[in-house]
Amino acid sequence: ALSSVYDPIRFPLSSRGCTAARRAYSQSTSSGPPPVKPSSLQKIASKSVVLSQKIATKSLLLTKSAILATLRAVKITVTDPKAAWKYVKDIGPAVKEVAHHYWVGSKLLATQVSIATRLLKRLLQGKTLNRSERRLLTRTAA
Secondary structure (H helix, E strand, C coil), rough: CCCCCCCCCCCCCCCHHHHHHHHHHHHHHCCCCCCCCCCCHHHHHHHHHHHHHHHHHHHHHHHHHHHHHHHHHHHHHHHHHHHHHHHHHCCCCCCCHHHHHHHHHHHHHHHHHHHHHHHHHHHHCCCCHHHHHHHHHHHHHH
């Protein structure tokens, strides 16, 4: 006796694997909810929350170290102005290069976060992403 959800047109008895097909068909039409697995969208959203927390923590640490470095520089400037001026002249180009590097990197990150936000909105609407968009989203959120 076959179950009441068996469809002989979709799954004829003569086809190979008809038992597995009937089982899959009957499970797909059952009234119970399917098991919930975390979607890739939920994983990306949780990763983005963790990433924003890490960025906030690192920003606070960098701010603290910048304040301490500034206090040390003020102390050196007050105690020995000639040595401080020589140090500034020697280190100036390196500081400018590092500051430029971080500025460009920050702009790139801000652009990628903006694009990733739009892609996340598209995913929430049920649309699909192509490979490059999916890679950008995972690279930004990871």
